[in-house]
Amino acid sequence: MRLKLEEIEVGGFKAFSEIKKLRLNSPVVVIVGPIGTGKTTILEAIEYALYGTLYSVKYRKELKSEDLINDFTDRIKIKLALVDSSGRRYVVYRSRSRDSAEALLEVDGKIVEKSWSKVDAKMRNILGIDLDGFVRQVALRSREIEDIIYGTDMQRSEALDRLLGIETLESIFRGIPLKLVEDKLEMLESELDFLKARLANERSVEEIERELEEKRKKLLVLEEEIDRKKKALIEYEHELEKLKGKEKEYERLKEQEIRLRAEIKQIKQRLKKLESFTPTEPADILFEKAKSSIINGLKETMLYKDAEEVEKIEFSRDTIDSALQVLNAKIKRLEASLEDLNSELLEVNYQLASERNKYNLLRRKLAEVEAELYTLEKNYNTLRGLVEKYGSRENVRKRISLLEVEIEKLEKISEINNCVYNLGRSVISTYLKESSATCPVCDTELNEQQIKKIKDKVNLIKKEDVFLKREKLVKNLNGLKRVYVKLSELEERMLRKNELELEKKSLENEFDEVSNNIEELEELVEEVNFKISRLTSIISSSSSIITKLSRIKEISELQRELEDKKRELSEVLKKIARLDFDKKYYNSIEEKYYLTMNEIDRLKAEMANLEKDLENIKEKLVYVKKLTEKTEKQEAKIFKLKEFRNKLLEIKIAFREVQSSIRKIAIRKIVEKMNDIFQQMYVHPDYSELTIRIRTIKLRREDREYERSIYEIFAKRNRDRRWIPALKKMSDGQKRIVVLSLLTALFKLTPHNVAFIILDEPTPSIDYECRKAMIKLLAKVEGVDQIIIATQDESFKEIVREVPSALIYELKHTPEGTSINLYSFN
Amino acid sequence: MKREKNVFELVLEFLDERFKDEAEKASLAKSMFKEYLVSGRKGLEKIVKEHMSKILEEE
Numbered sequence: 001m002r003l004k005l006e007e008i009e010v011g012g013f014k015a016f017s018e019i020k021k022l023r024l025n026s027p028v029v030v031i032v033g034p035i036g037t038g039k040t041t042i043l044e045a046i047e048y049a050l051y052g053t054l055y056s057v058k059y060r061k062e063l064k065s066e067d068l069i070n071d072f073t074d075r076i077k078i079k080l081a082l083v084d085s086s087g088r089r090y091v092v093y094r095s096r097s098r099d100s101a102e103a104l105l106e107v108d109g110k111i112v113e114k115s116w117s118k119v120d121a122k123m124r125n126i127l128g129i130d131l132d133g134f135v136r137q138v139a140l141r142s143r144e145i146e147d148i149i150y151g152t153d154m155q156r157s158e159a160l161d162r163l164l165g166i167e168t169l170e171s172i173f174r175g176i177p178l179k180l181v182e183d184k185l186e187m188l189e190s191e192l193d194f195l196k197a198r199l200a201n202e203r204s205v206e207e208i209e210r211e212l213e214e215k216r217k218k219l220l221v222l223e224e225e226i227d228r229k230k231k232a233l234i235e236y237e238h239e240l241e242k243l244k245g246k247e248k249e250y251e252r253l254k255e256q257e258i259r260l261r262a263e264i265k266q267i268k269q270r271l272k273k274l275e276s277f278t279p280t281e282p283a284d285i286l287f288e289k290a291k292s293s294i295i296n297g298l299k300e301t302m303l304y305k306d307a308e309e310v311e312k313i314e315f316s317r318d319t320i321d322s323a324l325q326v327l328n329a330k331i332k333r334l335e336a337s338l339e340d341l342n343s344e345l346l347e348v349n350y351q352l353a354s355e356r357n358k359y360n361l362l363r364r365k366l367a368e369v370e371a372e373l374y375t376l377e378k379n380y381n382t383l384r385g386l387v388e389k390y391g392s393r394e395n396v397r398k399r400i401s402l403l404e405v406e407i408e409k410l411e412k413i414s415e416i417n418n419c420v421y422n423l424g425r426s427v428i429s430t431y432l433k434e435s436s437a438t439c440p441v442c443d444t445e446l447n448e449q450q451i452k453k454i455k456d457k458v459n460l461i462k463k464e465d466v467f468l469k470r471e472k473l474v475k476n477l478n479g480l481k482r483v484y485v486k487l488s489e490l491e492e493r494m495l496r497k498n499e500l501e502l503e504k505k506s507l508e509n510e511f512d513e514v515s516n517n518i519e520e521l522e523e524l525v526e527e528v529n530f531k532i533s534r535l536t537s538i539i540s541s542s543s544s545i546i547t548k549l550s551r552i553k554e555i556s557e558l559q560r561e562l563e564d565k566k567r568e569l570s571e572v573l574k575k576i577a578r579l580d581f582d583k584k585y586y587n588s589i590e591e592k593y594y595l596t597m598n599e600i601d602r603l604k605a606e607m608a609n610l611e612k613d614l615e616n617i618k619e620k621l622v623y624v625k626k627l628t629e630k631t632e633k634q635e636a637k638i639f640k641l642k643e644f645r646n647k648l649l650e651i652k653i654a655f656r657e658v659q660s661s662i663r664k665i666a667i668r669k670i671v672e673k674m675n676d677i678f679q680q681m682y683v684h685p686d687y688s689e690l691t692i693r694i695r696t697i698k699l700r701r702e703d704r705e706y707e708r709s710i711y712e713i714f715a716k717r718n719r720d721r722r723w724i725p726a727l728k729k730m731s732d733g734q735k736r737i738v739v740l741s742l743l744t745a746l747f748k749l750t751p752h753n754v755a756f757i758i759l760d761e762p763t764p765s766i767d768y769e770c771r772k773a774m775i776k777l778l779a780k781v782e783g784v785d786q787i788i789i790a791t792q793d794e795s796f797k798e799i800v801r802e803v804p805s806a807l808i809y810e811l812k813h814t815p816e817g818t819s820i821n822l823y824s825f826n
Numbered sequence: 827m828k829r830e831k832n833v834f835e836l837v838l839e840f841l842d843e844r845f846k847d848e849a850e851k852a853s854l855a856k857s858m859f860k861e862y863l864v865s866g867r868k869g870l871e872k873i874v875k876e877h878m879s880k881i882l883e884e885e
């Protein structure tokens with residue numbers, strides 16, 4: 001089943017917006033046209049139809065699927081028809097927009113696949129070669145050819161590896177991530193070091209287990225010891241239980257004994273103390289003395305009823321208590337009376353002090369009154385003298401009135417005299433000045449006589465002493481006025497004198513009264529003081545006697561009590577003797593009991609500590625075991641990981657070996673075929689044979705050393721029969737023929753169902769003859785039934801002229817895009 | 827005409843031959859080869875990581 005291309009329709013794909021249809025059913029199809037007219041687009045459309053993508057999209061990642069859609073349309077439409085050697089027709093439809101993709105495969109007009117991916121898979125199956133192989137061995141691009149011709153040794157070798165399909169093995173060799181494993185190994189080893197360091201700080205498991213065993217043995221010994229002690233404790237407990245009842249009674253009696261002894265001791269001490277104060281007189285006499293003293297006291301304080309009550313009391317040993325009670329009650333009464341007397345004395349003293357104050361006040365006042373009266377007596381004598389000299393006050397007043405009238409008269413005369421004097425002196429002056437003068441009263445001219453009369457009159461007035469008279473009278477008047485005022489004043493004082501005399505009398509009466517009061521009060525104070533003194537004495541003597549009586553009574557009571565206690569003690573001692581209880585023995589058992597108990601506690605504490613130690617040791621053991629286990633696991637992991645790493649290394653090397661083996665086989669076959677093709681294609685006599693040699697070089701990548709096989713193509717030079725490096729010594733054209741021979745050989749050797757070969761610009765730099773030979777040869781090569789050539793080289797039209805059924809398409813640039821025309825030799 | 831074996835088939839055959847007594851290694855090598863063809867270097871890393879995880883998780 002060898003497949004050939006029959007027809008292609010392409011639109012909306014790369015250079016073509018409109019649908020272009022090309023018939024391809026010819027052994028040789030040449031697509032000629034200048035650059036950019038879409039020659040390669042046609043070849044790529046074949047690739048796209050067959051595989052649903054392009055090598056440049058899928059592997060090289062130079063383009064995206066969207067980039068394949070022509071800018072003036074939104075959908076790729078490709079239809080490719082193929083026919084196999086048995087005449088079966090295959091039609092592939094591909095339609096793709098930016099959002100959707102549809103594909104269809106028809107075989108002999110019957111749809112066999114509908115989905116894109118299924119069509120891809122089906123076509124891969126039908127062709128017997130995948131996209132990678134198709135691009136390497138069927139659709140030969142100038143790029144691949146140039147990589148081989150012009151690339152470095154390494155590029156050439158890599159390109160050839162790609163062509164041989166073994167570059168994958170090289171990539172796997174390089175791509176096995178050993179570093180990943182080694183990094184992990186490093187990390188695990190560092191963790192292991194850490195674990196080992198921790199383990200180094202610990203004792204070994206055996207040591208810990210030994211210690212554990214020792215501690216366990218100790219624990220057993222302790223447990224046995226505790227059991228022994230417990231048994232002894234039970235025995236002591238039973239013994240104590242037996243003695244417990246007696247011990248309780250013994251303790252109670254002992255307690256009583258101690259208490260009684262203490263009480264007896266206290267009573268004796270008290271008695272000893274009281275006996276030193278025991279009175280010499282008998283009790284009944286003392287009682288009578290107290291009774292009589294109290295009765296006297298009661299009577300003196302006029303408490304007769306109480307006195308009678310006391311008189312009735314009879315003394316006997318039995319009634320001493322009640323008698324002493326009554327006597328004490330009466331002493332209390334006397335004390336109350338004494339209290340009253342003290343209060344009364346206080347009151348009287350207060351009154352006395354008040355009267356004494358009053359007395360002092362009156363005396364001071366009386367002295368003042370007497371002093372004032374003495375002064376007023378002197379005033380009275382003065383008054384009497386004045387009255388004798390001037391008369392009574394009334395007479396003085398009358399004389400003053402008379403003097404005042406006389407003074408008034410003299411004042412009027414003096415006034416007239418002044419006027420006359422002044423007038424006369426004025427007339428005299430005028431007359432002396434002017435020798436004439438007029439009367440100031442009647443305005444008549446005055447004569448000399450009249451003037452003389454006037455002068456005499458003036459002189460008379462001058463001589464008359466009215467003024468002096470008046471002055472004398474005024475002096476007398478003032479003297480009388482002073483006397484009058486003095487008299488008035490003295491008379492008034494005499495009134496005050498009378499008042500004071502009355503007051504003096506009243507004060508003297510009051511003074512006498514206060515003096516009497518003071519005398520009375522002083523007597524009263526004396527009397528109360530006496531009573532108080534007396535009562536105090538009675539109370540004191542009675543109390544003293546009663547105290548003595550009380551002591552006598554207390555001694556008697558204490559003696560009785562002492563006898564009772566001694567009796568009680570004797571009873572208790574008898575009971576103790578009857579009890580037959582050995583306290584020392586009991587104490588020794590009890591001591592042993594508590595000692596054993598303490599010992600058990602101590603042993604238990606020791607056991608608890610030991611158990612704690614055991615727990616700690618166990619924990620430590622678990623910890624060390626875990627650590628050991630972890631370390632062992634870690635070591636195991638590291639071991640396995642190392643094994644894995646070695647395995648990977650081995651696999652890595654294996655890929656290299658496989659690559660080398662495949663390479664050798666492939667090269668052997670290729671060299672044979674390549675020589676067949678070269679000898680037919682290369683028409684000149686200078687080179688006759690080709691071979692490929694492989695040498696190994698060493699490379700260093702990622703700190704590792706690698707070996708790499710380098711291909712070298714040699715050509716045998718006929719002139720000297722020597723092998724020369726073809727790609728270094730031969731011309732560009734010769735190199736292309738060599739490489740084309742190699743690629744054609746590869747095509748032939750690769751197992752697939754493709755009977756066509758596609759050459760994209762295969763022959764630049766190759767001369768016409770060689771081009772012609774190459775095409776002829778390719779057409780003859782077994783398995784190559786169809787050659788599709790895309791080229792700018794117009795000479796191909798002539799080269800294929802000899803092939804009658806050859807199809808030549810001429811592609812030209814037009815304003816609407818590319819035009820495609822089938823070239824005709826006519 | 828006898829069909830020529832392709833490179834894929836040849837590689838598997840060679841690996842089987844290389845590790846003929848070591849089935850585990852052969853299997854690992856073949857799975858690496860296949861995984862590389864599908865997922866490239868990432869595929870190799872995935873396989874190695876899986877193996878490492880298996881080793882590290884083992885108790």
